Amino acid sequence: MSAALQHAVRRLTERQSLTREESEEVMHTLMSGEAPPVLVGALLASLLEARLQIVARQLSQSLTESNARLQSANDELLKHAFSDPLTGLRNIRCVTQHVEDCCQASRPFALLCLDLDSFKPINDNFGHQKGDQVLRDLSALFIAEVRAEDV
Numbered sequence: 001m002s003a004a005l006q007h008a009v010r011r012l013t014e015r016q017s018l019t020r021e022e023s024e025e026v027m028h029t030l031m032s033g034e035a036p037p038v039l040v041g042a043l044l045a046s047l048l049e050a051r052l053q054i055v056a057r058q059l060s061q062s063l064t065e066s067n068a069r070l071q072s073a074n075d076e077l078l079k080h081a082f083s084d085p086l087t088g089l090r091n092i093r094c095v096t097q098h099v100e101d102c103c104q105a106s107r108p109f110a111l112l113c114l115d116l117d118s119f120k121p122i123n124d125n126f127g128h129q130k131g132d133q134v135l136r137d138l139s140a141l142f143i144a145e146v147r148a149e150d151v
Contacts (some may be wrong), residue, residue: 023047086132087139090151098151114142 007022030043082094090098095111102109116138123131 023051087135088143089139095151 026043026047082090082097084091099109099111101107119131119134122134
């Protein structure tokens with residue numbers, strides 16, 4: 001038996017993976033008929049098992065990474081679906097869903113609505129960019145004053 005084949009047999013019996021080159025060398029040796037027939041079946045089974053384990057680990061890693069990317073994209077979509085892009089505050093879609101959930105579960109809730117009176121003159125006198133900044137600043141104050149579990 002060749003040294004390469006002996007090395008491969010030792011690694012496989014120790015449940016170690018073979019490199020691609022080692023696998024190809026073993027396959028070449030097995031196919032050339034140099035190995036004892038009794039060893040051929042065991043080596044082929046071990047090689048296949050080792051390769052399947054490698055592929056399974058690669059697929060598992062790939063699925064884990066894909067799931068993480070998908071979850072991140074889903075979180076981002078939910079954020080966009082349920083919040084106002086300018087202020088970061090929850091939008092009517094989110095509030096409606098929350099109210100429906102509370103009603104369905106018979107959980108008490110409170111609803112606070114705010115209206116900024118005379119806001120139009122801010123936009124008219126200082127421009128929409130300044131008006132947007134005022135809305136962002138007011139929103140930041142609201143967000144700082146509510147609990148994390150508040151919508």
